[in-house]
Amino acid sequence: MVKSINFLLLLSLLAFVPSCHCKKKIGGYLYPQFYDGSCPRAQEIVQSIVAKAVAKEPRMAASLLRLHFHDCFVKGCDASVLLDSSGTIISEKRSNPNRDSARGFEVIDEIKSALEKECPHTVSCADILALAARDSTVLTGGPSWGVPLGRRDSLGASISGSNNNIPAPNNTFQTILTKFKLKGLDIVDLVALSGSHTIGNSRCTSFRQRLYNQTGNGKADFTLDQVYAAELRTRCPRSGGDQNLFVLDFVTPIKFDNFYYKNLLANKGLLSSDEILLTKNQVSADLVKQYAENNDLFFEQFAKSMVKMGNITPLTGSRGEIRKNCRGINK
Numbered sequence: 001m002v003k004s005i006n007f008l009l010l011l012s013l014l015a016f017v018p019s020c021h022c023k024k025k026i027g028g029y030l031y032p033q034f035y036d037g038s039c040p041r042a043q044e045i046v047q048s049i050v051a052k053a054v055a056k057e058p059r060m061a062a063s064l065l066r067l068h069f070h071d072c073f074v075k076g077c078d079a080s081v082l083l084d085s086s087g088t089i090i091s092e093k094r095s096n097p098n099r100d101s102a103r104g105f106e107v108i109d110e111i112k113s114a115l116e117k118e119c120p121h122t123v124s125c126a127d128i129l130a131l132a133a134r135d136s137t138v139l140t141g142g143p144s145w146g147v148p149l150g151r152r153d154s155l156g157a158s159i160s161g162s163n164n165n166i167p168a169p170n171n172t173f174q175t176i177l178t179k180f181k182l183k184g185l186d187i188v189d190l191v192a193l194s195g196s197h198t199i200g201n202s203r204c205t206s207f208r209q210r211l212y213n214q215t216g217n218g219k220a221d222f223t224l225d226q227v228y229a230a231e232l233r234t235r236c237p238r239s240g241g242d243q244n245l246f247v248l249d250f251v252t253p254i255k256f257d258n259f260y261y262k263n264l265l266a267n268k269g270l271l272s273s274d275e276i277l278l279t280k281n282q283v284s285a286d287l288v289k290q291y292a293e294n295n296d297l298f299f300e301q302f303a304k305s306m307v308k309m310g311n312i313t314p315l316t317g318s319r320g321e322i323r324k325n326c327r328g329i330n331k
């Protein structure tokens, strides 16, 4: 009796819940359990292939982490970065930030084909990128987080979006912050996510200007440690050697930790876009100092900011598609 009264009460209460205009929004939510029913081993499969690739080449962790970023900043996290050129599609792989630089596509291919075998036409390439970014972080010693899932894959790419939305290493602090804000990310996300540069490499061409002519006066960037700069110049000459590789974090180059921030405090950040977090804005400088002092705080914020980045305008519901091959739209 009491039970049925409770039930009636609940029903009448529900009747007064204002009609929800959030139908679209509900359809739009990503959640970590998305594949629990349809492909329960999806996360395990992604993890094992990423682990194998990183064991073979530690840098692959960095490359996969960066791919998710370069995906999300262009049309949202929709795997547009993975499309090859064909028909009307001009691949984002040809853009300035990606050309001769973005890598890891073969690992994504391997994951996709394993998942197509396990549960055909189910797991999106965009979700693979988000999972691979998390797994890469964990495998190199960084924090873990539950990855919200349910993204679908784009039907197109945007080379102009790739050129314009992804910050360049010689952009000003304001330009970089604006590019983050346009994607719904703030200064805290900017400083925390830049901590990704605790792993991985950069080519000489991405920071040469700092070594020779930072402000057009023919001098090296004075915010760069002069001994470190001299060492960098030996393999990054005034001309030539564009593709020569340098570690982004010279202390612990393949470990995900807060040495990136400690290096910035020692004027030994590699990219101009790294060092200006300390030198051009008080709020970001304070965050750099906090993360340099407190690794746990960095890890906690990094995980939060990665989830936030992974939520940039995903395709959900019936929008987009689940690609069979991450390099091309379905026939």
Ligand code: HEM
Residues within 6 Å of the ligand: 059, 061, 062, 063, 064, 065, 066, 069, 100, 101, 102, 103, 167, 168, 169, 170, 176, 190, 193, 194, 196, 197, 199, 200, 201, 202, 203, 204, 205, 206, 271, 273
């Ligand atoms: C804040 C603005 C950022 C700028 C200007 C920037 C710029 C760059 C540049 C120039 C490189 C070297 C590319 C090359 O020379 O081939 C690089 C590498 C890298 N970036 Fe960023 N980045 C930024 C933010 C981020 C974010 C938000 C992430 C991840 C969430 C990220 C992850 C990485 C990783 C892991 C690498 C190393 C990749 C590898 O070794 O293959 N970056 N970035």
